[in-house]
Amino acid sequence: MPLLEVRNLKIYFDTEEGVVRAVDGVTFSIGPERTLGVVGESGCGKSVTAKAIMGLVKSPPGRIESGEILFYRDGRNIDMAKLNPKGEEMRRIRGNEIAMIFQEPMTSLNPVYTIGNQIMEAIILHQHLSKKEAKEKAIEVLASVGIPSPEQRIDEYPHQLSGGMRQRAMIAMALSCHPSLLIADEPTTALDVTIQAQVQDLMNDLRTEFKTAIMFITHDLGVIAHMADDVIIMYLGRIVESAPVGELFDNPKHPYTIGLLNSIPSFTVSRAKRLVPIEGVVPDPVGAPRGCGFEPRCPQAKEICKRQIPELKAITPQHIAACWLYHNKE
Numbered sequence: 006m007p008l009l010e011v012r013n014l015k016i017y018f019d020t021e022e023g024v025v026r027a028v029d030g031v032t033f034s035i036g037p038e039r040t041l042g043v044v045g046e047s048g049c050g051k052s053v054t055a056k057a058i059m060g061l062v063k064s065p066p067g068r069i070e071s072g073e074i075l076f077y078r079d080g081r082n083i084d085m086a087k088l089n090p091k092g093e094e095m096r097r098i099r100g101n102e103i104a105m106i107f108q109e110p111m112t113s114l115n116p117v118y119t120i121g122n123q124i125m126e127a128i129i130l131h132q133h134l135s136k137k138e139a140k141e142k143a144i145e146v147l148a149s150v151g152i153p154s155p156e157q158r159i160d161e162y163p164h165q166l167s168g169g170m171r172q173r174a175m176i177a178m179a180l181s182c183h184p185s186l187l188i189a190d191e192p193t194t195a196l197d198v199t200i201q202a203q204v205q206d207l208m209n210d211l212r213t214e215f216k217t218a219i220m221f222i223t224h225d226l227g228v229i230a231h232m233a234d235d236v237i238i239m240y241l242g243r244i245v246e247s248a249p250v251g252e253l254f255d256n257p258k259h260p261y262t263i264g265l266l267n268s269i270p271s272f273t274v275s276r277a278k279r280l281v282p283i284e285g286v287v288p289d290p291v292g293a294p295r296g297c298g299f300e301p302r303c304p305q306a307k308e309i310c311k312r313q314i315p316e317l318k319a320i321t322p323q324h325i326a327a328c329w330l331y332h333n334k335e
């Protein structure tokens with residue numbers, strides 16, 4: 006049984022320019038203790054998908070146009086797409102069972118409260134512990150994410166911590182309630198490369214220790230190799246390819262995925278090729294696309310690609326791609 010199952014999710018934004026189809030029919034699932042990598046260029050709908058799961062898409066301008074977000078527990082599921090985002094049930098799930106680390110830690114850490122206060126507040130709210138117990142627990146989680154001298158750090162404010170330490174504090178806050186799913190939205194992009202690697206290792210360790218499933222969002226396919234079990238590649242609000250991580254690296258199918266792989270430095274160097282960025286830009290997601298969104302940039306585009314969006318097709322039972330190259334007709 007999966008832990009989370011997203012079915013045909015569509016999130017639209019009503020703007021002055023028209024309807025932005027930020028997420029346009031996305032289906033995936035995450036198993037218990039699995040890490041799902043979600044990869045794609047800026048604007049393809051990664052954060053909006055994550056926020057929708059957390060009930061954090063602001064409405065208006067956003068709305069869940071259709072779809073289901075099924076969260077499984079005790080052998081039953083609950084459709085979070087139908088919950089009131091501000092209601093009791095959603096609040097209980099958010100924080101207790103599903104936690105999120107945001108792209109920029111300063112946006113979710115409150116600058117006027119100490120790190121300790123913020124973690125304690127989360128613990129008291131969700132676990133109904135006394136203040137003293139919550140403080141001990143906060144020190145414990147700060148230590149578990151590798152923050153040195155947590156007894157002192159607990160009294161510091163977010164600005165007193167380095168970027169890497171802030172990100173660790175965010176992870177500590179997210180993990181303090183032992184969620185079964187952690188959504189990490191580009192948790193390392195703002196950090197320098199060494200710290201990035203440390204935070205990734207830390208997340209891998211914590212995943213083993215706390216048995217947390219992780220939805221790891223990044224625009225960097227290279228990061229995914231060390232982090233994920235399964236990968237989905239998004240483009241313009243849709244999934245264009247999905248596979249177990251080894252399969253995706255060994256046998257990529259969608260020209261967009263191949264383009265992303267070719268733009269990873271280490272990956273290309275080992276193949277004695279030069280770094281090849283994907284040419285062109287992501288089209289504007291306003292209005293209904295007629296054909297494949299990647300067609301204008303695709304080196305293998307055919308006539309039909311302009312006219313009709315390809316459905317996802319199973320190449321093997323676990324490997325799917327949405328590309329006319331793998332459809333028999335035409």
Ligand SMILES: Nc1ncnc2c1ncn2[C@@H]1O[C@H](COP(=O)(O)OP(=O)(O)OP(=O)(O)O)[C@@H](O)[C@H]1O
Pocket residue numbers: 018020025026027045046047048049050051052053054066067224290
């Ligand atoms: N509040 C909003 N109003 C209108 N459009 C929005 C809003 N929030 C997001 N969008 C649009 O939804 C699309 C998907 O955005 P999203 O933030 O999910 O991208 P992303 O894949 O997370 O990109 P990045 O890698 O830059 O974080 C974009 O076209 C974005 O402009």
Ligand SMILES: [Mg+2]
Pocket residue numbers: 051052053108190
């Ligand atoms: Mg984002």
